[in-house]
Amino acid sequence: xxxxxxxxxxxxxxxxxxxxxxxxxxxxxxxxxxxxxxxxxxxxxxxxxxxxxxxxxxxxxxxxxxxxxxxxxxxxxxxxxxxxxxxxxxxxxxxxxxxxxxxxxxxxxxxxxxxxxxxxxxxxxxxxxxxxxxxxxxxxxxxxxxxxxxxxxxxxxxxxxxxxxxxxxxxxxxxxxxxxxxxxxxxxxxxxxxxxxxxxxxxxxxxxxxxxxxxxxxxxxxxxxxxxxxxxxxxxxxxxxxxxxxxxxxxxxxxxxxxxxxxxxxxxxxxxxxxxxxxxxxxxxxxxxxxxxxxxxxxxxxxxxxxxxxxxxxxxxxxxxxxxxxxxxxxxxxxxxxxxxxxxxxxxxxxxxxxxxxxxxxxxxxxxxxxxxxxxxxxxxxxxxxxxxxxxxxxxxxxxxxxxxxxxxxxxxxxxxxxxxxxxxxxxxxxxxxxxxxxxxxxxxxxxxxxxxx
Ligand SMILES: Nc1ncnc2c1ncn2[C@@H]1O[C@H](COP(=O)(O)OP(=O)(O)OP(=O)(O)OP(=O)(O)O)[C@@H](O)[C@H]1O
Ligand SMILES: [Mn+2]
Ligand SMILES: [Mn+2]
Numbered sequence: 001x002x003x004x005x006x007x008x009x010x011x012x013x014x015x016x017x018x019x020x021x022x023x024x025x026x027x028x029x030x031x032x033x034x035x036x037x038x039x040x041x042x043x044x045x046x047x048x049x050x051x052x053x054x055x056x057x058x059x060x061x062x063x064x065x066x067x068x069x070x071x072x073x074x075x076x077x078x079x080x081x082x083x084x085x086x087x088x089x090x091x092x093x094x095x096x097x098x099x100x101x102x103x104x105x106x107x108x109x110x111x112x113x114x115x116x117x118x119x120x121x122x123x124x125x126x127x128x129x130x131x132x133x134x135x136x137x138x139x140x141x142x143x144x145x146x147x148x149x150x151x152x153x154x155x156x157x158x159x160x161x162x163x164x165x166x167x168x169x170x171x172x173x174x175x176x177x178x179x180x181x182x183x184x185x186x187x188x189x190x191x192x193x194x195x196x197x198x199x200x201x202x203x204x205x206x207x208x209x210x211x212x213x214x215x216x217x218x219x220x221x222x223x224x225x226x227x228x229x230x231x232x233x234x235x236x237x238x239x240x241x242x243x244x245x246x247x248x249x250x251x252x253x254x255x256x257x258x259x260x261x262x263x264x265x266x267x268x269x270x271x272x273x274x275x276x277x278x279x280x281x282x283x284x285x286x287x288x289x290x291x292x293x294x295x296x297x298x299x300x301x302x303x304x305x306x307x308x309x310x311x312x313x314x315x316x317x318x319x320x321x322x323x324x325x326x327x328x329x330x331x332x333x334x335x336x337x338x339x340x341x342x343x344x345x346x347x348x349x350x351x352x353x354x355x356x357x358x359x360x361x362x363x364x365x366x367x368x369x370x371x372x373x374x375x376x377x378x379x380x381x382x383x384x385x386x387x388x389x390x391x392x393x394x395x396x397x398x399x400x401x402x403x404x405x406x407x408x409x410x411x412x413x414x415x416x417x418x419x420x421x422x423x424x425x426x427x428x429x430x431x432x433x434x435x436x437x438x439x440x441x442x443x444x445x446x447x448x449x450x451x452x453x454x
Contacts, residue, residue, distance in 0.1 A: 001167040005082035011051030019050040024107035027058040033175040034105035034148040059087040065236040067221035106148040112242040146189035147179035153197040182215035188345040230269040243359030256288040257298035297341040315358030
C-alpha cells in the first residue's frame with residue numbers, strides 16, 4: 001500500500017488521465033479506507049491508462065480531527081504525507097481538461113459544490129439506500145452492509161486476492177469492525193456479508209489484531225474529543241445537504257447533549273459557524289453511551305429562521321420511515337430545539353434522507369392540520385404519503401416510472417431497517433385507500449396484454 005501511495009503522488013504531478021477514488025465529505029474512517037483500498041485494487045487490476053488515485057475529501061488540516069483514522073494510519077506505518085487531500089488536487093480543473101474520471105465510495109450523491117463533477121462519475125460503491133440514480137454505463141454497487149469497506153473487501157477477495165498485503169488487509173479489517181461495532185448484532189449495523197469478509201481477511205492474515213483490541217482502540221480514538229473547540233467538533237464528522245436554495249449541515253457530535261449544551265458561548269459559536277459556512281441550519285446528532293454501553297442519542301436543531309426551524313422539526317417529529325421517537329428536551333434559546341431520540345438505531349444514514357425530503361418540499365414535510373408540529377399530529381397528506389410508500393413496497397409496479405427500470409428492492413438490513421409495514425398499515429382515510437386501489441387497477445390494465453377479441 002505504501003509504495004502505491006508514493007506512486008500516486010508522482011502520478012498527480014504528471015499530466016496523465018487520473019481516475020480518482022473519492023470518499024464522502026465527512027471523511028470518516030470508512031471513507032478514507034474505502035478510497036485507499038479500492039484505488040489500490042484498481043491500480044493493480046485495471047487495463048486503463050489512467051492512474052488510480054485515492055483522494056480524501058477534506059483539507060489536509062482536518063485529518064487531525066479524525067482520531068480513529070490518525071490512529072490506524074500510524075499503527076500501520078502509513079505516513080500521512082503519502083496521502084492526497086482534497087485541497088491538494090483540483091478536481092474541477094482536471095474535469096475541465098477531460099483528464100478526470102471518478103469513482104465515489106461511501107456516498108453516491110455529490111454535495112452541491114461538486115455537482116459539476118457528476119459527468120465524471122463512472123462508478124459508485126456505497127452502503128446506503130440509493131437516493132439518486134446513476135444510469136449506465138456508470139457501474140453502481142449499493143448494498144446496505146455495515147461498512148463500505150466490506151464492499152471493497154468483497155471486490156478484492158473475489159477479484160484478485162493475491163494483491164492483498166497485510167497493511168491493506170488491516171485497513172479493511174479495522175474499518176469493518178469499527179463500523180459494525182465489533183460485529184455486535186444489537187448495535188444494528190453488522191450484516192452477514194460484513195462478518196463473511198472480516199472472517200476471510202482473518203483467514204488470509206491470521207496475525208491481524210484481535211477484533212476487540214482494534215475495536216476498543218479505534219472507538220476510543222474516535223470518541224476522544226478532548227481539546228477540540230466547538231467549531232472543530234462540528235467539523236469532525238459533518239455532512240451537508242442543500243435543496244431549494246437552503247443549505248443544512250448535519251454534524252455527528254461524540255458527547256452527551258447536556259455537556260454539549262453547557263459549552264461556553266455555544267449559541268454564538270453555532271451562529272458564527274453557520275454564517276461562516278453559509279449554512280441556514282445545523283442539525284447536531286449527539287451520541288454517547290449509558291452504563292450498559294447502549295447508545296443514547298439526542299438531536300439538536302439550530303436555526304435562526306423560525307419558519308425553517310419549524311419545517312425541519314416537523315419533518316423530524318413526523319417521520320415514520322423510520323420513526324425517530326423524539327421527545328422535546330429543554331432548550332434555553334429560541335434558535336435552538338433539542339430532543340431525546342428514542343430510536344437509538346437511527347443514525348445519520350436514516351436522518352439525512354428525512355431532512356433531504358423536507359428541503360425538497362417532499363409531501364412528507366407538509367404542515368400538520370393544526371399548523372403546529374407534533375408526532376401525533378401528522379398531516380393527512382403525510383399519512384397518505386406513507387400509504388403510497390407502504391403499497392409501493394408491496395406492489396413495486398406501483399412505483400414504476402416508465403423510463404426508470406424497476407430496480408431490485410434494496411436488501412433490507414433486518415436489524416436496522418424496518419419494513420414500513422412492520423407496524424401495520426398507517427391509519428388512513430377510506431378515500432386514500434380507494435384512490436390507491438383504483439390507481440393499481442389502472443396501472444395493471446394499462447400494462448396487461450389487450451384482451452383477445454372474441
Ligand atoms: N450500539 C453501539 N455501541 C457502541 N458504539 C456504537 C453503537 N452505535 C454506534 N456506535 C459508535 O458510534 C459511532 C457513530 O455511529 P452512528 O451514529 O450509528 O453512525 P455511523 O457513523 O455508524 O453511520 P452514519 O449513520 O453516521 O452514516 P455516515 O453518515 O457516517 O455514513 C460509530 O462509528 C460507532 O463507533
Ligand atoms: Mn460508511
Ligand atoms: Mn457516521
